[in-house]
Amino acid sequence: MKMKVKIKNKKEVSPERLSKRIKISPKNRNGLERLLKCQAKRGLKYSKKRAAIIEYFIKADRHYTVEQLYNEIKEIVPNIGYSTIYRTLRLLVDCGMARTHHFGETDTRFELVHKEQHHDHLVCEKCGRIIEFTNNGIEKFQNAVAKEHNFLVKNRELQIFGVCKRCQQRKR
Amino acid sequence: MKMKVKIKNKKEVSPERLSKRIKISPKNRNGLERLLKCQAKRGLKYSKKRAAIIEYFIKADRHYTVEQLYNEIKEIVPNIGYSTIYRTLRLLVDCGMARTHHFGETDTRFELVHKEQHHDHLVCEKCGRIIEFTNNGIEKFQNAVAKEHNFLVKNRELQIFGVCKRCQQRKR
DNA sequence: TTTACTGCAAATTATTTGCATGGAA
DNA sequence: TTCCATGCAAATAATTTGCAGTAAA
Numbered sequence: 267m268k269m270k271v272k273i274k275n276k277k278e279v280s281p282e283r284l285s286k287r288i289k290i291s292p293k294n295r296n297g298l299e300r301l302l303k304c305q306a307k308r309g310l311k312y313s314k315k316r317a318a319i320i321e322y323f324i325k326a327d328r329h330y331t332v333e334q335l336y337n338e339i340k341e342i343v344p345n346i347g348y349s350t351i352y353r354t355l356r357l358l359v360d361c362g363m364a365r366t367h368h369f370g371e372t373d374t375r376f377e378l379v380h381k382e383q384h385h386d387h388l389v390c391e392k393c394g395r396i397i398e399f400t401n402n403g404i405e406k407f408q409n410a411v412a413k414e415h416n417f418l419v420k421n422r423e424l425q426i427f428g429v430c431k432r433c434q435q436r437k438r
Numbered sequence: 439m440k441m442k443v444k445i446k447n448k449k450e451v452s453p454e455r456l457s458k459r460i461k462i463s464p465k466n467r468n469g470l471e472r473l474l475k476c477q478a479k480r481g482l483k484y485s486k487k488r489a490a491i492i493e494y495f496i497k498a499d500r501h502y503t504v505e506q507l508y509n510e511i512k513e514i515v516p517n518i519g520y521s522t523i524y525r526t527l528r529l530l531v532d533c534g535m536a537r538t539h540h541f542g543e544t545d546t547r548f549e550l551v552h553k554e555q556h557h558d559h560l561v562c563e564k565c566g567r568i569i570e571f572t573n574n575g576i577e578k579f580q581n582a583v584a585k586e587h588n589f590l591v592k593n594r595e596l597q598i599f600g601v602c603k604r605c606q607q608r609k610r
Numbered sequence: 611t612t613t614a615c616t617g618c619a620a621a622t623t624a625t626t627t628g629c630a631t632g633g634a635a
Numbered sequence: 636t637t638c639c640a641t642g643c644a645a646a647t648a649a650t651t652t653g654c655a656g657t658a659a660a
Contacts, residue, residue, distance in 0.1 A: 311614050311659050332649085347617040352650065368540045370595075372625095373649060388589050401583050407575035408598060415569055416603035417560050423542075424596040426580060431588035483634050483639050504624085519642045524625065544650090545624060 298324075304361035318343050319354045329367065329375045329387075329396045369396065369425060384422070390430035397430065470496075476533035490515050491526045501539065501547045501559075501568045541568065541597060556594070562602035569602065 301320070319339055323330065326338075336351045355376050358364035367375045369389045384405070388397040404424065412419045473492070491511055495502065498510075508523050527548050530536035539547045541561045556577070560569040576596065584591045 309614080313615055313659075315616075345617080349618080349651080350616060353615085356651095388584065388587055390589075391592060397587055397589070399583050399587070401579050403579035403582070404576055407573050407579065408596075410575070411571050411573050412560065412598060412600070415560055415571070416606070417562075417569070417598065418601040418606055419598055420563060420600040422596070422598045424580075424594070426584060426589065426591055426594045428584070428592040429590040434588070434590055481639080485634075485640055487641075517642080521626080521643080522641060525640085528626095 298363075301358065301361045301363050304357070310357075315343055315346060315350055316354050316357075319346075319351060320358065323355075323358070323364070323376070324378055324380075327378050327380070329369075329377050331371075331373050331375055333373065335376070367423070367425075370427060386424040386426070388426050388428070388430070390433055391427055392429050392433035392436075395430050395432070470535075473530065473533045473535050476529070482529075487515055487518060487522055488526050488529075491518075491523060492530065495527075495530070495536075495548070496550055496552075499550050499552070501541075501549050503543075503545050503547055505545065507548070539595070539597075542599060558596040558598070560598050560600070560602065562605055563599055564601055564605035564608075567602050567604070 319335070322339055322342065323335065332348065332351050332355065335355070336346070336348055339351065340346050355364060359366060359376070363379055365377045365379050367377060367387070369375060369387065383400050385398045385400045386404070388399060390396070408422060409419070411417075491507070494511055494514065495507065504520065504523050504527065507527070508518070508520055511523065512518050527536060531538060531548070535551055536548045537551050539549060539559070541547060541559065555572050557570045557572045558576070560571060562568070580594060581591070583589075
């Protein structure tokens with residue numbers, strides 16, 4: 267079992283530079299604002315590499331493994347280290363700008379939080395494709411189940427594993 | 439990324455001893471039969487320790503971490519090693535007698551497969567309690583979503599995280 | 611000039627595997 | 636006797652952290 271002790275530094279620093287440097291479409295505006303607040307609260311400085319990672323991650327908008335992200339980022343930012351990717355993604359998660367999943371794999375996948383709506387995933391076991399979906403019916407029944415058990419819902423995660431349309435066609 | 443190469447030995451051996459030694463209630467009968475077939479197919483021998491682990495795991499019928507199971511088993515079978523727990527649980531999973539989950543934790547939890555019905559979990563973030571439930575409505579909507587996407591469903595996993603009834607009451 | 615950021619190597623955690631030895635068939 | 640099962644230690648995999656040098660503010 268893993269035990270963690272976290273030491274947090276808090277200090278005021280203006281994060282304007284980060285917001286100027288990162289070019290983001292409007293849909294990510296509020297996510298970015300959350301990030302800036304979070305940075306300010308922690309007294310983080312602007313950093314070229316971190317900004318590059320965040321910008322890339324936001325633009326790509328995929329369900330990344332650290333390994334995948336590392337491989338793609340290092341083409342743009344040579345000399346980048348694994349730790350920086352890990353640290354940046356952890357920051358995004360802590361700020362609520364990213365979310366983690368384990369789609370039946372050993373390593374963690376990071377997903378950008380930019381939609382207001384909760385969504386779930388179809389995970390293709392052949393090609394690894396991940397398809398997002400939202401379904402109100404499922405949510406309603408989940409709430410009903412929780413109520414039955416007097417369970418206070420904080421979060422939920424649903425994955426449907428199988429074979430996507432494309433891979434089914436490919437087989438024939 | 440982890441790469442695996444598995445070498446399998448197949449040989450005929452009678453698994454009668456295991457079935458005699460493990461005392462199991464009727465509801466686990468078919469699970470046990472699957473296990474015995476699986477053992478026979480692989481040419482596995484009977485083993486006192488393995489039998490003890492399996493029997494304990496079946497009787498307890500909980501969502502075990504390897505660590506938890508190890509700690510409890512070693513009281514009964516002194517001198518047991520972690521590897522044996524790992525190897526036995528892997529065997530159970532391969533035989534379809536156990537299933538793994540990651541309830542937002544880093545380590546794997548193992549669950550006994552003894553119900554015919556698929557079920558999902560309410561996971562209490564305060565006390566770690568895991569409550570199983572089945573809900574046909576959720577399943578129907580899941581199937582509908584899959585059909586919409588022409589997705590061939592192989593498996594599904596739903597977790598609802600939050601605070602259980604007991605822990606909510608405790609807070610006040 | 612202070613203090614955060616980064617890469618690297620070493621540490622941690624969860625899990626698996628090689629090997630010598632004990633035990634089942 | 637044969638060959639699987641086990642414990643232990645070493646290996647692996649994913650992730651985190653310490654540290655010394657670099658770069659923001």
